Amino acid sequence: MAKQVGLDKGELERALRHLLHCFKAANPEVSARIVILLMENEQGLTVSDIKDKLGVSYAMALRIVSELESLGVVETDRVKVVKGRGRARKLAKLSRDGIARLAKQCIDQLQPLTKM
Secondary structure: OOHHHOOOHHHHHHHHHHHHHHOOOOOHHHHHHHHHHHHHOOOOEEHHHHHHHHOOOHHHHHHHHHHHHHHOOEEEEEEOOOOOOOOOEEEEEEOHHHHHHHHHHHHHHHHHHHHO
16 A cells, blocks of 8 residues: 555655645545545445544545545445445545546646745
8 A cells, every 4th residue: 555655654644634735625634544544445445434444423434535536536436235225335446546636736736836
């Protein structure tokens, strides 16, 4: 996961927080932790799984996943409940291309500052 991009987990989380802060994410800390979770689980995680792993409320996990989806960092899909009844669950998967695009946009926005 973090080793694949040549960073330790702490450096990766810091870089993601800064990137998400660049785009005024509501909660860059939790958003970065969700991105790392999705990097570690390439098959994706449901919003319930994310809530449980991070110890946040379902509403917060859903709100942040939706925000990351609007930024293009996460792709979502609906999956049916395996046992019993209930609504389909929202499955979140990481979009590595989305992160790369977002990073490029952030760098492009800061480029004029290099000419000062």
